[in-house]
Amino acid sequence: MNLEIIKGGVTSPKGFKSSGVSTGLRKENAKDLALIFSDKICTSCGVYTQNKVKGAPILVTKEHLKDHKAQAVIINSGNANTCTGDKGIENAEKMCSSSGEILDLKGSDVLVASTGVIGVQLDIDTINKTIPTLVESLSKKGYIDSTRAIMTTDTVPKTAALKLQLGGKTVTIGAMTKGSGMIHPNMATMLCFITTDANISSELLYKALKESVKISYNRISVDRDTSTNDMALIMANGLAENPIIEDENEDYKLFCEALKTMNVHLAKMMAKDGEGATKLVECKVINASNEKDAETLGKSVISSNLVKTAMFGCDANWGRILDAMGYAGPDFNINKLQLSVESKSGSIEVFKNGNPIEFSEELAAKILSENEVLILANMNSGSYTVSCWGCDLTYDYVKINGSYRS
Amino acid sequence: MNLEIIKGGVTSPKGFKSSGVSTGLRKENAKDLALIFSDKICTSCGVYTQNKVKGAPILVTKEHLKDHKAQAVIINSGNANTCTGDKGIENAEKMCSSSGEILDLKGSDVLVASTGVIGVQLDIDTINKTIPTLVESLSKKGYIDSTRAIMTTDTVPKTAALKLQLGGKTVTIGAMTKGSGMIHPNMATMLCFITTDANISSELLYKALKESVKISYNRISVDRDTSTNDMALIMANGLAENPIIEDENEDYKLFCEALKTMNVHLAKMMAKDGEGATKLVECKVINASNEKDAETLGKSVISSNLVKTAMFGCDANWGRILDAMGYAGPDFNINKLQLSVESKSGSIEVFKNGNPIEFSEELAAKILSENEVLILANMNSGSYTVSCWGCDLTYDYVKINGSYRS
Incomplete structure (x- = not known):
C-alpha cells in the first residue's frame, strides 16, 4: 500500500x-x-x-x-x-x-x-x-x-x-x-x-x-x-x-x-528541528544479530556529544562513532563491522575488517555538509535493521539552553 | 592524619x-x-x-x-x-x-x-x-x-x-x-x-x-x-x-x-578543565538510602546537557536538575527531596516538600557565576553521601569538538 x-x-x-x-x-x-x-x-x-x-x-x-x-x-x-x-x-x-x-x-x-x-x-x-x-x-x-x-x-x-x-x-x-x-x-x-x-x-x-x-x-x-x-x-x-x-x-x-x-x-x-540543529543525523544499524542491540548501538551514536559536534563541524571523525558503539553496552565483533557515511552528495567507507580505510577528506566534508546525513553501521552478524535519528550539537544549542528561562 | x-x-x-x-x-x-x-x-x-x-x-x-x-x-x-x-x-x-x-x-x-x-x-x-x-x-x-x-x-x-x-x-x-x-x-x-x-x-x-x-x-x-x-x-x-x-x-x-x-x-x-569549561560543577547527594543510587543520581545531574548549559548561562533552572534525577533510574521520594545550589557567593534552597521555593534570581545568578558551584540534593532517606563532578557545556566545547582533527 x-x-x-x-x-x-x-x-x-x-x-x-x-x-x-x-x-x-x-x-x-x-x-x-x-x-x-x-x-x-x-x-x-x-x-x-x-x-x-x-x-x-x-x-x-x-x-x-x-x-x-x-x-x-x-x-x-x-x-x-x-x-x-x-x-x-x-x-x-x-x-x-x-x-x-x-x-x-x-x-x-x-x-x-x-x-x-x-x-x-x-x-x-x-x-x-x-x-x-x-x-x-x-x-x-x-x-x-x-x-x-x-x-x-x-x-x-x-x-x-x-x-x-x-x-x-x-x-x-x-x-x-x-x-x-x-x-x-x-x-x-x-x-x-x-x-x-x-x-x-x-x-x-x-x-x-x-x-x-x-x-x-x-x-x-x-x-x-x-x-x-x-x-x-x-x-x-x-x-x-x-x-x-x-x-x-x-x-x-x-x-x-x-x-x-x-x-x-x-x-x-x-530530530531535524532539534534545538540549534543544522542537520538530521540518521544512524542505521543493519545486519545486526538482534533488534535490541541494534537500537542500543544506533541510539548511542546519535546521542554522543562528540559525534554530534563532529557532524556540526562536517568532520568525518569516525573514531567517535566506534567509541560510542563501544560504550553502548552490547557486545559486537569489531572485525565484522563495516562503517560508512552517506548523504545525497555521496558515500565513503571508513572502517572495515578491523582497520581504517583511507578516504578523500574533501568528499567527506562535502557529504557531511548536507542537511541530512546517514551513518551506516553494517554489523554483518544477523538480519535486524534499526534506524535512529538525531541532530548535530551546535553553538545555538548552547545559546538556546544557556538562557532558556529569560 | x-x-x-x-x-x-x-x-x-x-x-x-x-x-x-x-x-x-x-x-x-x-x-x-x-x-x-x-x-x-x-x-x-x-x-x-x-x-x-x-x-x-x-x-x-x-x-x-x-x-x-x-x-x-x-x-x-x-x-x-x-x-x-x-x-x-x-x-x-x-x-x-x-x-x-x-x-x-x-x-x-x-x-x-x-x-x-x-x-x-x-x-x-x-x-x-x-x-x-x-x-x-x-x-x-x-x-x-x-x-x-x-x-x-x-x-x-x-x-x-x-x-x-x-x-x-x-x-x-x-x-x-x-x-x-x-x-x-x-x-x-x-x-x-x-x-x-x-x-x-x-x-x-x-x-x-x-x-x-x-x-x-x-x-x-x-x-x-x-x-x-x-x-x-x-x-x-x-x-x-x-x-x-x-x-x-x-x-x-x-x-x-x-x-x-x-x-x-x-x-x-x-572536570574543571573539561573541554571548553568555565566552571567546576559538583553534585553532592546526601542522606541517600544507598551509595549506588546516590552515585547514579549525582552522575546523571552532572552529565545532563541541559543542566550543563544552564550552569554556563548562570541560570538557576533547577527543574532540569530534577528532570535529570528523574530519568537516572533509581526510585526516590520527591516529597522528601531538598534541593539547593551553593557557591562561595552564597546558597539558595529551590525545592522542598514537593514544591518550588521562591528565591532571589539576582542572588542565584551571583552564586552560579562562581567558578566552583555545588548542587546539593538532600534525599532525607538514609545516610549515604556521594559527590560527582562535572563542568558546564559552553560554546567552546562545540568549537573544540567541531574541529578536533584539523
Missing part, C-alpha cells in the same frame, strides 16, 4: 476540530493554549514518559484515561506544571473541568498536557479566562493554530496526515507533535497528539500506538535528556465507519503500518 | 625519573612522548576502560601486567592507536621493546598508553627515532615535561604528590593525569599514572587503586563519552622501606586514604 504523508493535521479525520490561542503569558503574545475536540466520544490511550519525576498533567491524563475514553485534549506551552505539588494537580484538573464545562463534557473526558519550564505554578486564572475564546475558535482549519500553540523552542510546526482504505472505507489519521529540546525518549517523549476516525478496539489501539512509538519517537534524541512531561496520545472516534478492528487482521496491520509511517515522519521532523 | 596535596608528581617518590619530549608530529612541536622509569622493578596494576572498543595500548599493557610487574611506562599523545587492527598491536609492542632495549629492560616490563585521534596508524618510525632522546632526558624534574607531553585538549597540566607516614617511614605518592574530552568514566577513564615508593603487595595495591578510582575518576564526566583508551596505572617500587603492607591493617587504610585524597584532587582538576 502506498502510504503517503499529506497536508493536514489533527482535524483531518472526520469529526475533529481544533484551536490555538494566546493567553498573553508568553513573549510576543505567542499562541500557548491549544484544544482538540471530537464530535463523538473517542476510544483513547496514551504512552508516557518513564521519568520518575512526572508532570501533573501526566498524572491527571492517566487518571482520566482509565476508562479508555476521551473527547477533548487541552494543552498549554510555556509552563510544564511539573514539581508543583498538589496545587499543580489541582490546576491540571481545573484546565480539564473548565474546558469540559463549556464543551458540555465531563472533566474526566478531557485530557491535559503541558510543556515548558519546570517548577513554576501555572497562572490558572489567566488560562481559565482564555478558555472560552479557545472553545469558540474550534474549527477544521484550527489545526494550524493548535500546532503552533504547543511549540516551545521548535522552529517548525510539526503536523501531518495520511489516508488509508480499511474495509472499503477511507480512514484518516492526523497528528501534531512538538519537541526540540529535552528529547531522549523512553516510552514516549515530547508531546504527540494523534487523531483518527478509525473504528478500532481500545486494546488494539493501544498496541498499535505502543508499537509505532517504539520505532519512531523512542528512536530519536536531541540531548539525552528525557523529559518529565512527555506523552503521545491517540483518539479514535470511529466516524470512518470501517468494520471495527478487534483482531490482528489485515486491517489492523494496515492501520499499524499507517501509524508507523506517520510517526516516523514526525519523529524525523523533530 | 593531615593528607595535604603538595607540589610534585610522578617523580616525587624515591627512585622514579620521568621525561617528556616532542616527536615533531604535533602542531607547534608540542611535547607528545612521555616516559616514567623506576630504578627498581615495581609491583604494578591498572584499571581500564569498559568500552568494548579498546585501544591497542590497553591490550598490550594488560598483557604486560599479567605478572603484576613493571619498571617503565611510555605514553604518546596525538594518536590513540585504536581501531588500527594487528598493525596497531604491533606498534604498541614496538614502543615497549624499543624503549626497553635502551633502558635495559624486557619489553614486557614496559607499559604503554596512547591518547588522541582514533583510527589512524601511529608513525612508529618517528616515535622510535625519538625514544633515545626521551630516555636521555629522564630526570627528577622531568615530571613537568611528561605531564605536558600527555596533554591533548587539556589546558592545565594535572600533577600532584603527597606524603604520609607508614610504620615510621615516609611514603610518597605522585601522579599525573590527562583528560579533558571523551570523559565519562567506567572503571577507569582518561590516562592516570601513579607512582609510589610504598612497599605493598600486588593484591592490596590493586584493591586500593580500584577503590580510589571508584570514588574519584569514576565520578566525573565531561561529555558522557567513555573513551576507548583510558587507563589508570599504579607502580610501587618499595624504596620507602616501610614494613610491607600485606594485610588490611592501619597502614593499608592510611595508604588508601592518601590515594583517595590524591585521586579526588586530580579528578576535580580534570
Whole structure:
C-alpha cells in the first residue's frame, strides 16, 4: 500500500476540530493554549514518559484515561506544571473541568498536557479566562493554530496526515507533535497528539500506538535528556465507519503500518528541528544479530556529544562513532563491522575488517555538509535493521539552553 | 592524619625519573612522548576502560601486567592507536621493546598508553627515532615535561604528590593525569599514572587503586563519552622501606586514604578543565538510602546537557536538575527531596516538600557565576553521601569538538 504523508493535521479525520490561542503569558503574545475536540466520544490511550519525576498533567491524563475514553485534549506551552505539588494537580484538573464545562463534557473526558519550564505554578486564572475564546475558535482549519500553540523552542510546526482504505472505507489519521529540546525518549517523549476516525478496539489501539512509538519517537534524541512531561496520545472516534478492528487482521496491520509511517515522519521532523540543529543525523544499524542491540548501538551514536559536534563541524571523525558503539553496552565483533557515511552528495567507507580505510577528506566534508546525513553501521552478524535519528550539537544549542528561562 | 596535596608528581617518590619530549608530529612541536622509569622493578596494576572498543595500548599493557610487574611506562599523545587492527598491536609492542632495549629492560616490563585521534596508524618510525632522546632526558624534574607531553585538549597540566607516614617511614605518592574530552568514566577513564615508593603487595595495591578510582575518576564526566583508551596505572617500587603492607591493617587504610585524597584532587582538576569549561560543577547527594543510587543520581545531574548549559548561562533552572534525577533510574521520594545550589557567593534552597521555593534570581545568578558551584540534593532517606563532578557545556566545547582533527 502506498502510504503517503499529506497536508493536514489533527482535524483531518472526520469529526475533529481544533484551536490555538494566546493567553498573553508568553513573549510576543505567542499562541500557548491549544484544544482538540471530537464530535463523538473517542476510544483513547496514551504512552508516557518513564521519568520518575512526572508532570501533573501526566498524572491527571492517566487518571482520566482509565476508562479508555476521551473527547477533548487541552494543552498549554510555556509552563510544564511539573514539581508543583498538589496545587499543580489541582490546576491540571481545573484546565480539564473548565474546558469540559463549556464543551458540555465531563472533566474526566478531557485530557491535559503541558510543556515548558519546570517548577513554576501555572497562572490558572489567566488560562481559565482564555478558555472560552479557545472553545469558540474550534474549527477544521484550527489545526494550524493548535500546532503552533504547543511549540516551545521548535522552529517548525510539526503536523501531518495520511489516508488509508480499511474495509472499503477511507480512514484518516492526523497528528501534531512538538519537541526540540529535552528529547531522549523512553516510552514516549515530547508531546504527540494523534487523531483518527478509525473504528478500532481500545486494546488494539493501544498496541498499535505502543508499537509505532517504539520505532519512531523512542528512536530519536536531541540531548539525552528525557523529559518529565512527555506523552503521545491517540483518539479514535470511529466516524470512518470501517468494520471495527478487534483482531490482528489485515486491517489492523494496515492501520499499524499507517501509524508507523506517520510517526516516523514526525519523529524525523523533530530530530531535524532539534534545538540549534543544522542537520538530521540518521544512524542505521543493519545486519545486526538482534533488534535490541541494534537500537542500543544506533541510539548511542546519535546521542554522543562528540559525534554530534563532529557532524556540526562536517568532520568525518569516525573514531567517535566506534567509541560510542563501544560504550553502548552490547557486545559486537569489531572485525565484522563495516562503517560508512552517506548523504545525497555521496558515500565513503571508513572502517572495515578491523582497520581504517583511507578516504578523500574533501568528499567527506562535502557529504557531511548536507542537511541530512546517514551513518551506516553494517554489523554483518544477523538480519535486524534499526534506524535512529538525531541532530548535530551546535553553538545555538548552547545559546538556546544557556538562557532558556529569560 | 593531615593528607595535604603538595607540589610534585610522578617523580616525587624515591627512585622514579620521568621525561617528556616532542616527536615533531604535533602542531607547534608540542611535547607528545612521555616516559616514567623506576630504578627498581615495581609491583604494578591498572584499571581500564569498559568500552568494548579498546585501544591497542590497553591490550598490550594488560598483557604486560599479567605478572603484576613493571619498571617503565611510555605514553604518546596525538594518536590513540585504536581501531588500527594487528598493525596497531604491533606498534604498541614496538614502543615497549624499543624503549626497553635502551633502558635495559624486557619489553614486557614496559607499559604503554596512547591518547588522541582514533583510527589512524601511529608513525612508529618517528616515535622510535625519538625514544633515545626521551630516555636521555629522564630526570627528577622531568615530571613537568611528561605531564605536558600527555596533554591533548587539556589546558592545565594535572600533577600532584603527597606524603604520609607508614610504620615510621615516609611514603610518597605522585601522579599525573590527562583528560579533558571523551570523559565519562567506567572503571577507569582518561590516562592516570601513579607512582609510589610504598612497599605493598600486588593484591592490596590493586584493591586500593580500584577503590580510589571508584570514588574519584569514576565520578566525573565531561561529555558522557567513555573513551576507548583510558587507563589508570599504579607502580610501587618499595624504596620507602616501610614494613610491607600485606594485610588490611592501619597502614593499608592510611595508604588508601592518601590515594583517595590524591585521586579526588586530580579528578576535580580534570572536570574543571573539561573541554571548553568555565566552571567546576559538583553534585553532592546526601542522606541517600544507598551509595549506588546516590552515585547514579549525582552522575546523571552532572552529565545532563541541559543542566550543563544552564550552569554556563548562570541560570538557576533547577527543574532540569530534577528532570535529570528523574530519568537516572533509581526510585526516590520527591516529597522528601531538598534541593539547593551553593557557591562561595552564597546558597539558595529551590525545592522542598514537593514544591518550588521562591528565591532571589539576582542572588542565584551571583552564586552560579562562581567558578566552583555545588548542587546539593538532600534525599532525607538514609545516610549515604556521594559527590560527582562535572563542568558546564559552553560554546567552546562545540568549537573544540567541531574541529578536533584539523
